[in-house]
Amino acid sequence: EPEVTQTPSHQVTQMGQEVILRCVPISNHLYFYWYRQILGQKVEFLVSFYNNEISEKSEIFDDQFSVERPDGSNFTLKIRSTKLEDSAMYFCASRGTSGGRNEQYFGPGTRLTVT
Amino acid sequence: AQSVSQHNHHVILSEAASLELGCNYSYGGTVNLFWYVQYPGQHLQLLLKYFSGDPLVKGIKGFEAEFIKSKFSFNLRKPSVQWSDTAEYFCAVNAQTGRRALTFGSGTRLQVQP
Numbered sequence: 503e504p505e506v507t508q509t510p511s512h513q514v515t516q517m518g519q520e521v522i523l524r525c526v527p528i529s530n531h532l533y534f535y536w537y538r539q540i541l542g543q544k545v546e547f548l549v550s551f552y553n554n555e556i557s558e559k560s561e562i563f564d565d566q567f568s569v570e571r572p573d574g575s576n577f578t579l580k581i582r583s584t585k586l587e588d589s590a591m592y593f594c595a596s597r598g599t600s601g602g603r604n605e606q607y608f609g610p611g612t613r614l615t616v617t
Numbered sequence: 618a619q620s621v622s623q624h625n626h627h628v629i630l631s632e633a634a635s636l637e638l639g640c641n642y643s644y645g646g647t648v649n650l651f652w653y654v655q656y657p658g659q660h661l662q663l664l665l666k667y668f669s670g671d672p673l674v675k676g677i678k679g680f681e682a683e684f685i686k687s688k689f690s691f692n693l694r695k696p697s698v699q700w701s702d703t704a705e706y707f708c709a710v711n712a713q714t715g716r717r718a719l720t721f722g723s724g725t726r727l728q729v730q731p
Contacts, residue, residue: 545707545709610659
């Protein structure tokens, strides 16, 4: 069964450094998402991406964040200058064809630790 | 704006006990409803979903949920839990039109004792 994959599984970085989290969505999916979960808190939406542009974003997704689909398979989240409060589990998700009914499939997550 | 409330934060049950986890949502339009499960050390997996039609939906591993529109609720049930059901359970909603991002509840940690 196809699945969403994410790399790395765990990333440790120093405050102020740039990080890039990578995701490979399910191959025929068109909609891509990033969510994050700070330890002990709920899963929060960051951004969605369709047709090579951001379709919606939350207030968390400020200028420090960017997303890109550099080729036909990868979907990346970049944090330009990490802060301690960016430490969280970051989940990528993808969804199939158009219409509101398709469920999102989640990857295993990348645990980001900012020191 | 959408919001989701899960009132049980931590539930401890013995094996074979029945389970019901509450989920209430707030949204003015038509929604899709989901329950996701996160087993220890694993990623979010879809347990079941409701889009329309029969308000009682059945999912994997013997779980079911009932959508009660008048109560804005989508409670998760299982008649007899097993030790392997120990996990965190998340209720989530998204709009059927417009904003499709999922809004999650805070999660319920279920611990099943053998």
